[in-house]
Amino acid sequence: MTHVVAEPCFGCKYTDCVVVCPVECFYEGEQILYIHPDECIDCEACVPECPVEAIFHEDNVPEEWEGFTALNAEMASQCEVITEKKEPLCD
Numbered sequence: 001m002t003h004v005v006a007e008p009c010f011g012c013k014y015t016d017c018v019v020v021c022p023v024e025c026f027y028e029g030e031q032i033l034y035i036h037p038d039e040c041i042d043c044e045a046c047v048p049e050c051p052v053e054a055i056f057h058e059d060n061v062p063e064e065w066e067g068f069t070a071l072n073a074e075m076a077s078q079c080e081v082i083t084e085k086k087e088p089l090c091d
Contacts, residue, residue, distance in 0.1 A: 008054035
């Protein structure tokens with residue numbers, strides 16, 4: 001199982017979740033973060049850290065954002081891993 005970063009992260013890109021991840025499964029896109037589904041260990045440490053509530057268990061992604069499950073899987077393999085907190089795109 002895995003977690004998914006969904007629409008609320010787009011344009012914000014808070015990285016609070018990144019620093020608590022024990023397996024470094026977050027990847028940084030231009031406007032959003034992604035979780036690599038093969039690396040996520042489903043520990044849920046990232047979920048409460050997200051200030052915009054953009055991280056969902058793959059079984060609980062809201063219907064309107066279901067496409068983000070495939071998007072995370074596709075884009076994580078194309079982006080660079082992120083392991084340190086950075087300034088968000090918004091306040």
